[in-house]
Amino acid sequence: MELLNLKKYGIDIKEQVPLSKYTFTKTGGPAQYLAFPKNETELTQLVTAAQQTKLPLTVIGNASNLIIRDGGIAGLVLILTQMKQITVTAEQVTAQAGARIVDTAFTAANAGLSGLEFAAGIPGSVGGAAFMNAGAYGGETCEAVKSVRVLTRAGELRTYNKDEMQFSYRHSLIQETGDIVIAATFELTPAPKAPILANMHYLNALRRYKQPLEYPSCGSVFKRPEGHYVGPMIIQAGLQGRQIGGAQDSTKHAGFIVNKGGATATDYLDLIHLIQKVIKEKFAIDLQTEVRIIGQKAD
Numbered sequence: 354m355e356l357l358n359l360k361k362y363g364i365d366i367k368e369q370v371p372l373s374k375y376t377f378t379k380t381g382g383p384a385q386y387l388a389f390p391k392n393e394t395e396l397t398q399l400v401t402a403a404q405q406t407k408l409p410l411t412v413i414g415n416a417s418n419l420i421i422r423d424g425g426i427a428g429l430v431l432i433l434t435q436m437k438q439i440t441v442t443a444e445q446v447t448a449q450a451g452a453r454i455v456d457t458a459f460t461a462a463n464a465g466l467s468g469l470e471f472a473a474g475i476p477g478s479v480g481g482a483a484f485m486n487a488g489a490y491g492g493e494t495c496e497a498v499k500s501v502r503v504l505t506r507a508g509e510l511r512t513y514n515k516d517e518m519q520f521s522y523r524h525s526l527i528q529e530t531g532d533i534v535i536a537a538t539f540e541l542t543p544a545p546k547a548p549i550l551a552n553m554h555y556l557n558a559l560r561r562y563k564q565p566l567e568y569p570s571c572g573s574v575f576k577r578p579e580g581h582y583v584g585p586m587i588i589q590a591g592l593q594g595r596q597i598g599g600a601q602d603s604t605k606h607a608g609f610i611v612n613k614g615g616a617t618a619t620d621y622l623d624l625i626h627l628i629q630k631v632i633k634e635k636f637a638i639d640l641q642t643e644v645r646i647i648g649q650k651a652d
Contacts, residue, residue: 358402364388364395372425372648375432376416377476379569380618382425382648384411391435393504393535400533401508403429410506411647412533414481415453418572423618424649433480436535441466444541445499450480450534454487454494457539462549466541468497473553474560476572480534484527485645486520490556495520499540503532510535523576523643565603568611574625575608576643583640584608590631597624619651 366388372381386408390396403410409428413419416432433451440447441464448457454477458469471492472482481487482494483501495515502512511532519526527534560566575583587593587607594604599616602624603609610624629640 364390364398366429372416372421372430375413376419376421376571377569378420378571378616378618378621379612380423380616380621381421382423382618382651384425384430385427386429387432388429389432389435393436396431396433396436396504396533396535397508397510399429399431400504400506404506404508412480413647414450414478414484415476417476417478418481418485418487418644420571420618420621420644420646422622422646422648423651426648431533433478444543445538446541447536447538448479449536450478450483452479453477454479454482458553459550461539461541462546462553465543465546465549467544467549468541469539470549470552470556473556479537483518483534483537484525485523485643486525487523490559493520495525497539497541499538501527501537502535503527504535505530505532563606565605565609565611568603568613569616570603570609570611571621571644573608574610574642574644575628576641578638578640581636581638586632586636586638587628590628590635592628592631595624595627597627600624602628618648622646 366386369383370387371383373379388399390399411426412431436449436451438449439452439457439460446461454472454475457479458472461469471490475487475489486494498515500512500514584607593602593607595602598620599612599614600610600620601613603611632638632640
């Protein structure tokens with residue numbers, strides 16, 4: 354099954370599309386091929402076709418906590434945002450990989466189910482949240498997950514339970530296996546709807562107050578080193594507000610890098626490397642990136 358022959362099944366495959374159209378940073382080079390599978394069948398067909406044609410395969414979720422280098426991505430890129438169904442059954446919520454985790458959290462809240470409040474302001478997808486064990490305001494995805502349904506790179510379907518996912522801080526088994534999240538099921542707790550929603554609205558207000566949402570960004574850039582906070586270290590190092598090209602360490606929240614206009618992925622990466630270098634020199638701490646960095650360097 355050749356990749357472009359999938360068009361006869363109604364699967365639209367685009368060529369040489371700038372991924373800056375889809376990333377939250379508004380940066381990133383082109384995808385050689387790009388498709389938006391609408392369901393599990395199309396996803397399986399695309400993965401199988403990529404395997405048969407020996408094309409590299411890259412899956413991105415909502416492209417929120419992601420930097421794609423300016424050279425773009427060779428092979429087939431899949432964006433799963435059309436796979437976004439959310440269903441509620443008793444005390445469980447199941448969401449497809451492309452559903453936003455915030456929409457999943459509000460669906461749960463409106464059904465009188467507690468456990469996803471922490472995700473009220475996380476802009477990523479359910480697939481991305483499971484992939485990186487996303488968290489905020491003291492909560493993490495792993496605390497609510499019951500199971501994760503995946504498609505392996507070999508085209509096989511399987512389901513991992515919570516323990517099998519091997520969750521840890523910003524990590525899951527899927528980062529090692531390369532499996533593609535299809536959906537996640539969350540086991541939640543019945544509770545009155547009003548307090549759940551009130552808490553979520555409070556967390557969103559807190560996020561708007563603290564984070565530079567007025568500019569494109571990839572969210573929190575660095576993982577928090579044990580015993581330290583990244584933002585205060587960056588401020589103490591005199592790096593808050595530092596700008597390279599169009600990328601600036603945010604003057605509102607030093608843990609964010611924003612696109613002030615015309616930034617490239619290279620600007621982002623150069624600023625990340627500068628921050629890592631100075632923090633290492635000043636505090637003897639190796640800052641690790643939380644943001645996922647993929648793709649090829651520009652020629």
